[in-house]
Amino acid sequence: MVADIGTGDGRAALARARTEPGSLVLGVDAATTAMAEASGRAARRGPANAIFLAAGAETLADTPLAGQMDLVTVAFPWGSLLRGVLGLDACALAGIAALPARGGRIEVLASVMPADRIEGISSLDASWEPVICDAWATAGIDLVSMRRATSGEVAASRSSWARRLGAAGGARSVWRLELCRP
Ligand SMILES: C[S@@+](CC[C@H](N)C(=O)[O-])C[C@H]1O[C@@H](n2cnc3c(N)ncnc32)[C@H](O)[C@@H]1O
Numbered sequence: 001m002v003a004d005i006g007t008g009d010g011r012a013a014l015a016r017a018r019t020e021p022g023s024l025v026l027g028v029d030a031a032t033t034a035m036a037e038a039s040g041r042a043a044r045r046g047p048a049n050a051i052f053l054a055a056g057a058e059t060l061a062d063t064p065l066a067g068q069m070d071l072v073t074v075a076f077p078w079g080s081l082l083r084g085v086l087g088l089d090a091c092a093l094a095g096i097a098a099l100p101a102r103g104g105r106i107e108v109l110a111s112v113m114p115a116d117r118i119e120g121i122s123s124l125d126a127s128w129e130p131v132i133c134d135a136w137a138t139a140g141i142d143l144v145s146m147r148r149a150t151s152g153e154v155a156a157s158r159s160s161w162a163r164r165l166g167a168a169g170g171a172r173s174v175w176r177l178e179l180c181r182p
Helices: 011-019 033-045 057-062 079-085 090-097 126-137 151-156 160-165
Strands: 002-005 025-029 050-054 069-075 100-110 142-148 175-180
Touching: 002 011, 011 025, 011 033, 011 050, 025 033, 033 050, 057 079, 057 090, 079 090, 079 100, 090 100, 090 126, 126 142
Parallel strands: 002 025, 002 069, 025 050, 069 100
Antiparallel strands: 100 175, 142 175
16 A cells, blocks of 8 residues: 655556555545546545545545555645655654655655745755764664665656756755665
């Protein structure tokens, strides 16, 4: 079972569901407008293994989804979701951290530049690794690696937001976090 948190228009969740018919893919977003079209399309034409949930990451820890995911993806988050994956919002982080089963992984693609004007961080770079590692450790999650994402990894994410930002073409510095629940 795979969860894409902050799924936006659900494009990545639908693509994964098509290419991994044996997986149940759950797209989750706090905002429903963009997600509604993907949800309606999946209901009408499939894939039947894609489902969508309107919920904030902060609310997920106390649901039956906790401890069920083999993989959790978060691509180009903003707001509290971005602050959560960077260890700056404990509630959002706790909601994501609760989802993986034992041995389950979390993959994050994130980019922060000064022009984004994100509170508490002007630019994401390698100096953030200890902060991020410590924050996830408090929720029982290990940071396996933090490095620059390749353009191939950004393109493979099928993120609509990455396309909008021109991130696959190197217009932004994108970081890839890989985490796991031991
Ligand atoms: C920049 S968009 C990225 C959408 C998609 N992942 C992509 O790559 O195209 C960020 C998304 O995160 C969602 N989001 C922000 N904070 C959230 C939270 N606390 N819980 C769930 N979704 C959140 C927003 O509603 C938005 O759809």
